[in-house]
Amino acid sequence: MMAVRSCLGVKFGVSGLLSQLTSSTRHHGSRPCVSPILTPQHRNTSSSSTSSKVKVDLDQNTGVAVMHMQSPPVNSLSLDFITELCISLEKLEMDKGCRGLIITSSQPKVFSAGLDILEMYGKSPERCGEFWKSVQELWLKLYSSNMVTIAAVNGSSPAGGCLMALTCDYRIMADNPAYSIGLNETQLGIVAPFWFKDTLMNTIGLRNSEMALQLGLLYKPQDALKVGLVDQVVPEDQVLPAAVKSVNKWLAVPEHARQITKSMMRKSTIDRLTSNREADIQNFVSFITRESIQKSLRGYMELLKQKKA
Numbered sequence: 025m026m027a028v029r030s031c032l033g034v035k036f037g038v039s040g041l042l043s044q045l046t047s048s049t050r051h052h053g054s055r056p057c058v059s060p061i062l063t064p065q066h067r068n069t070s071s072s073s074t075s076s077k078v079k080v081d082l083d084q085n086t087g088v089a090v091m092h093m094q095s096p097p098v099n100s101l102s103l104d105f106i107t108e109l110c111i112s113l114e115k116l117e118m119d120k121g122c123r124g125l126i127i128t129s130s131q132p133k134v135f136s137a138g139l140d141i142l143e144m145y146g147k148s149p150e151r152c153g154e155f156w157k158s159v160q161e162l163w164l165k166l167y168s169s170n171m172v173t174i175a176a177v178n179g180s181s182p183a184g185g186c187l188m189a190l191t192c193d194y195r196i197m198a199d200n201p202a203y204s205i206g207l208n209e210t211q212l213g214i215v216a217p218f219w220f221k222d223t224l225m226n227t228i229g230l231r232n233s234e235m236a237l238q239l240g241l242l243y244k245p246q247d248a249l250k251v252g253l254v255d256q257v258v259p260e261d262q263v264l265p266a267a268v269k270s271v272n273k274w275l276a277v278p279e280h281a282r283q284i285t286k287s288m289m290r291k292s293t294i295d296r297l298t299s300n301r302e303a304d305i306q307n308f309v310s311f312i313t314r315e316s317i318q319k320s321l322r323g324y325m326e327l328l329k330q331k332k333a
């Protein structure tokens with residue numbers, strides 16, 4: 025796993041994405057610019073790949089992959105899980121036959137519980153640094169993806185889970201008031217870093233982000249829809265079919281134009297992290313290893329256990 029992790033550098037420099045797209049590189053040589061719509065008459069050839077925590081089903085006719093997160097109990101983003109996610113994303117990104125990606129959860133009631141708190145509690149500075157680098161890597165891969173990305177949010181999605189959904193082009197959430205989504209970091213006594221904040225602001229605007237972040241708000245699906253944190257709320261059993269329908273719509277747009285537009289919209293946000301990665305890691309490590317922050321995390325974990333008892 026360590027060896028694989030060290031291979032996880034950004035393969036396609038995100039800062040150069042716009043120019044890569046403009047100069048028509050990997051996606052445009054062999055991928056059609058206008059995509060076929062998913063129709064029943066397509067032959068159903070699909071391939072499936074599974075690592076222990078990530079299952080990917082790719083329909084080769086439609087070019088749409090469904091990535092199922094399956095890291096029990098709550099898809100919390102540990103270093104190992106993030107590494108598997110990054111490897112799967114890298115493979116899909118390089119696969120000319122894959123043009124759309126739906127991300128969903130195999131775990132009941134939870135999309136992702138966000139960053140694994142145990143990765144941030146009682147760990148050495150070196151380990152915290154390695155963990156944070158992987159979190160950056162996952163965000164960069166998702167936010168700069170050339171694929172159409174849809175989050176099929178079929179359960180609660182706090183903090184890092186919400187961030188994953190926010191990196192996608194479109195979010196569909198199950199209409200279940202037991203579920204919530206949001207960047208609730210302040211409720212844990214921690215601070216969402218600037219690139220979490222930027223991703224949220226790019227989606228729901230400055231005023232809503234200010235309230236959401238300071239108060240650490242977790243929104244019920246209908247409230248998330250009102251504020252624009254999700255784009256669609258559908259009955260629970262319709263989340264995946266709705267995601268397939270949406271991916272069709274996005275894939276029907278000429279690919280080259282859509283990719284360049286996506287890159288143009290996201291480039292400055294991506295550049296801000298890529299040019300500050302090391303400082304951001306140092307900032308995280310010095311913040312998270314503070315005794316007062318460790319105490320907050322311990323208190324929060326105890327609260328989670330008490331809620332269960």
Ligand SMILES: CC/C=C\CCC/C=C/C(=O)SCCNC(=O)CCNC(=O)[C@H](O)C(C)(C)COP(=O)(O)OP(=O)(O)OC[C@H]1O[C@@H](n2cnc3c(N)ncnc32)[C@H](O)[C@@H]1OP(=O)(O)O
Nearest residue numbers: 100137138139140141142180182183184214215308311328
């Ligand atoms: C300078 C920058 C500094 C810092 C930036 C850091 C940014 C951090 C981002 C984050 O993502 S922090 C994580 C925030 N996550 C949460 O607040 C979610 C906490 N979890 C929940 O609210 C609930 O667990 C739930 C996701 C709603 C699911 O509820 P459910 O009732 O279904 O499960 P239960 O609570 O019983 O949990 C099962 C099991 O899982 C453990 N758990 C839950 N979440 C996490 C987590 N994020 N990390 C690690 N472990 C987690 C929970 O304790 C239970 O464990 P147990 O079975 O051993 O008791």
